[in-house]
Amino acid sequence: MIKVLLADDQSLVRSGLRMMVDSTDDMECVGEASDGAEAVAMVRSRRVDVVLMDIRMPNMDGTEATRRIAELDVDTKVLVLTTFDLDEYVFAALRNGASGFLLKDALPEELLGAIRVVAAGGAIVAPTATRRLLDHVAAKLPSSQAPSQDKLAALTEREREVLVEVSRGANNTEIGQRLYMAEGTVKTHIGRLLSKLRARDRVGLVLIAHECGLLDD
Incomplete structure (x- = not known):
């Protein structure tokens, strides 16, 4: 059973994701966090296989939370969910150890499939969105x-x-x-x-x- 933690500051988004995850036979939602700090604390206190991580949250954003989770001695993967594919925060989360990202308007079967891939140790790399993201950020980096x-x-x-x-x-x-x-x-x-x-x-x-x-x- 894949243990999934939901990290998003919008309760309606978390509710929708929970219904989606709990409707499957091979996953269960083991917690909800409204910011990055709560997500990190929950990963410390319970078994979590995959965190569905929003990027822009109060107190601690998803980028910093991803970094802290990657530093813990746990086998927890982070899958970033974002509204914008060209987002420098997403790039930073990938650099901090996230196993991939999806847009929030992804189809339910795409999201569930991505969770399974990430839980198995794989990574989600969308060729078009990821390349646009990298091109966008690389152009702004100092040489x-x-x-x-x-x-x-x-x-x-x-x-x-x-x-x-x-x-x-x-x-x-x-x-x-x-x-x-x-x-x-x-x-x-x-x-x-x-x-x-x-x-x-x-x-x-x-x-x-x-x-x-x-x-x-």
Whole structure:
């Protein structure tokens, strides 16, 4: 059973999400938080597999709450729900350890599917919305904050090819088909990428590839 915590400052939103989660056979809502501080406290005090995290909340926003949850010695994933796909707060939450983000107008089956993916250790990377978000934020970053190509120096040519495909939103099966390799080999390459680049998950790989300009080469 996937234990889900809802963090949103609007009670109506939480109620709708609770009904959706509790209507499934493999999930249950284990709590509701009206701000980030409450969400962090609840993660500390109970088992939570996935937090559905709103970004803009009073007292402590979702970005800071995500950072604090990532620092806890727990296996809790954060899935950000946001109204705006081009939101710098969402970018910061991804950098702080969120496993992905969805728009609040996502279909119920999309949201429930995303919860399952994140709970299983995967990441939600929407190719269009995520790329627009990264382009929007990267254009505003001072050049001194942009990582250099040195970060990719330790990668083999094959690993760079896999990283490009991951950054384009391809799943393991699609990567294998495009690069003519077995799916098990793809998983091995992704594992090495996560280790070499010290990324938390596929979202982290996308961010690194974009910041290093790999997709522009």
